[in-house]
Amino acid sequence: MNDSRTLLADGLWHKNPALIQLIGICPLLAVTSTLVNGLALGLATIVVLVGTNLVVSLLRHALIPSVRILIFVMIISSLVTTIDILTNAFFYELHEVLGLFIPLIITNCAILAQAETIASRNKLGKSMISGLGSGLGFTIVLVLLGGMREIIGLGSLFSGIEMLLGDSALKLTINLPYEGALIAILPPGAFFGLAALIALRNLLVSKVKVKRI
């Protein structure tokens, strides 16, 4: 029990893939122009992570070490393809927006890293929990960064939520009374935003350490 809690905490905070390991930042920077985009990609990534860890963990004794990366990638890509087709079918508009980035989850090194370091060496339960923690941590950063950039860059929040939850969710979209600084949703804004989040986390960590002393 304790074990799974540490695994979750690792993924969410101590070894957060986006803020600490800085892996998988390519999709992180590319799609977080709005909160909804970030959330959608994050959910897809969680599914892929947990699924991959499940399969890899089950197959771990049958893996041939010299071609293991190849096998991981094939597992990941089959999962991603499934999700790509599913989103295309059920969330067509979202699929249009996220476009290339769902297939690109295949190359997200956060997933490969999980498969390599956790799933191929651990039992099923532990692998899945670790995958879930890591995916959640990644998603939270995606959502935070997307939210930040959307508020600053577009002056809105939850825009495009209807693509995820249907037209009834339209009233969730908040429009703030200004037009926003475009740079936040342009590529530089992604770097500034991620840097700000990392700095914020470091600040919190240093504050906590000081308190403990």
Next chain:
Amino acid sequence: MVKNHIAKSFTGGIKLNANKNVSSSKTIAEQFIPSKLIIPMSHQFGPDAIPIVKVNQRIKKGELIGEPADKNALAVHASCSGQVTAIEQHQEPIVGEVSSSTCVIIQTNKDDDVSHQKKYWPRDTQTRLNLINQAGIVGLGGGSFPTAEKLNSKSLNCELLILNGAECEPFISCDDVLMREHATEVLRGGMAMMELVGASAILVCIEDDKPEALNAVYDAAGQLNSKLIQIVTLPTRYPAGGEKQLIEAVTGKEVPSGEYPINIGFICQNVGTAYALDRYIQLGEPQINRVVTVTGQGIKNPQNVLVPIGSPISELISFCGGYNDDVSHLILGGNMMGYSLHTDELPVTKATNCILAINKSQEEKSTQIWPCIRCGDCASVCPAKLLPQRIVKAYTNKNFNKLEELGLKDCIECGCCDVVCPSHIPLTASFKNAKYLTEEATTHSLLANEAEMRHNLKKIRLSKEQMKVDRLHAELKSNVRGDNRKSMINDAVNRSRKLRNKK
């Protein structure tokens, strides 16, 4: 006819307020005799001289009081007549700091008994060089390098002798006035040097802000009527008088890093040294005095004085009218490369070209230091073509490899970068300290290397001994086990049989 050249310039450097008229407007005061002398036995280079006088002994001017420690070392002479009162440790300024060394203290009298007389000037080069050492002649430019050693270079093929009369540093005018008043002697001394080193010509280099000295040297050269003397007018820019910069300006060649000018066929000598050599050849007078510029706003009556070596600075300053009230710094040397003294109870040495007393406002540096803004002004004035802004960064980071790579050793500590730095970073002081630290680090690592080598040698020796012992053991064993074994057993059996048979 004497040829005149106008030199091109060297890289970097700056124009400074010369402040030379303060002291150069008067003729050299030659009647200064202090009440006591503190004559150091130490030299900037080479072993200390051994005092050969006793307390209470009466001595004459020019008498030998310190014998050279070996045959290439320098002698020390009394610079005034008087009586020895003590032989003791006394502070003296030496290479940028004040340190203690053995000094002969002499109570002077006004008799001015002269012991030296004109000697025979031999033909043989080696004998001449020995005589120069015995006369205690060293370079008067500030480095105090033994002149004989510098001139002992016939094998290295010297093409040109450069007489350095540039005197680029502000305030100092001792070479200027010396050339004005004693141009003939200077040139004669220079020709004697040229003969010694086998050079084919002398270049006398003088900055163009000293027209009187230039004229005097022209006239003297005309009188001597030698085709070998050429005069070069240098543009007035600090540090034109630096040996390497002078060579670059005059010949367009650079002295390779870490080498001496003689390696590319030049020898530089200060005009004061040439004058001292001439005095020795003509009058037999050893190097017992030198012209010192006493100047600055802190001095009542600034002037150039012919000072006996060993005179206390305090008496020299009283001779020049004493201090003004607001004096704050006493500097030995010029305001660019000199160093400040905490007291004036120190002797004038052969390296003392200038005593500069300044007041607070003249020296005052801004207390504010800003970070470097990378303007690169320091690099553009650096005569050694270094990047001071990078060196100071490497110094702050204590990165010794980087310091070496950036050429810290080639820094001539001229101080140009400090003057132009808009951030007021103490660059030169940092570089001096960095050099000191680098040296310390190298000695440290050298010592460590030595210890490691000793340790390795010991290990090798031990293992050799061990191998010897092992071999002996192996021999013994093989003796026991090998072919000898059967014979040994047979011998033993035979011995026992013999014993039995006897019974």
Next chain:
Amino acid sequence: MQFTITKAPYVKPITSIPIVMRHVLYALIPALAAYIWFFGFGICINILIACIAAVVSEAFMLYLRKQPITQGITDGSALVTAVLIAFSIPPLVPWWIPVIGTFSAIILAKHLYGGIGANVFNPAMVGYAILLLSFPVEMTHWAPPLAEELGYEVLGFWSTIIYALSSSLPIDTNIDAITQATPLDMIKSGIKNNSTITEIRMDPLFGKLGSFGWEWISIYTIFGGLYLLYKGIINWHIPVSVLTSMMIFSALFYAIDSDQYLSPGFHLLSGSTIIGAFFIATDPTSAATSNKGRLIYGFGIGSLAYAIRTWGGFPDGFAFAVLLMNSSVPLLDRYTRPRIYGKS
């Protein structure tokens, strides 16, 4: 007698950072005068706002970084950044444009990299680039030069101040009536619509050589630049190489097709070429330090600025050219290190 001991050299330094910064500000006066003559006093409001923002943000960052605050503010470097930002934005903008520009310049570009002397990128250009990317609408609306003579509506003294403070205009005017795209902008969109340069230049916004108004401001800026050169605050290498490369490329393409490409004179005297060459590219901290490096650096800025103007997505690429070359400075410095005296 006891004397003070200090280290050589015993000479007062000939200059200091506040003096340098003050001279840079003096050198901008002729350009400012011309600017006010052509565009009204909107720039004065911008300068004032930017300066206040610069001092506030500088003090705040120095406080956070635990650095001496008075020394940091009085060195004047923040003010130079602020004034340069005010010069590069349109004269008629809401107050938060110069404020955001200055904040991003001082906080992001200057202090996050370690304050004065440590910034990799030119702070004023970072501020300008962030503004241009964030608020393209506000940043491309310029009041036309000598608006009254050209027949445009002109804002009065109070209306200008009210617009700057509250971004609201008098009821009977709207922003499109009092502002215009810049000539460089018009060229860009004109060429896209297949007009020739000659056709586009029929507009009264174009002058004899460059764009009307801007050409005179540029000429007055040159006086300031020459003053800096005379004072020894900048070296000739960067301005000369920037202008030369700009001239070479524009002359080359102008010779090929004068209907598609602008004349060298136009390029030199419009947009921020002159102020960029003399005041922005010469920022010592973010420029190359050796003379050879400076020449390459300037050449890079000139050619990149020309390329962005002519084929890029922005009408004036000077800021981006400067920022791109800033990032190549460590490399330039590495390969253009001067040979040490006596070393081969």
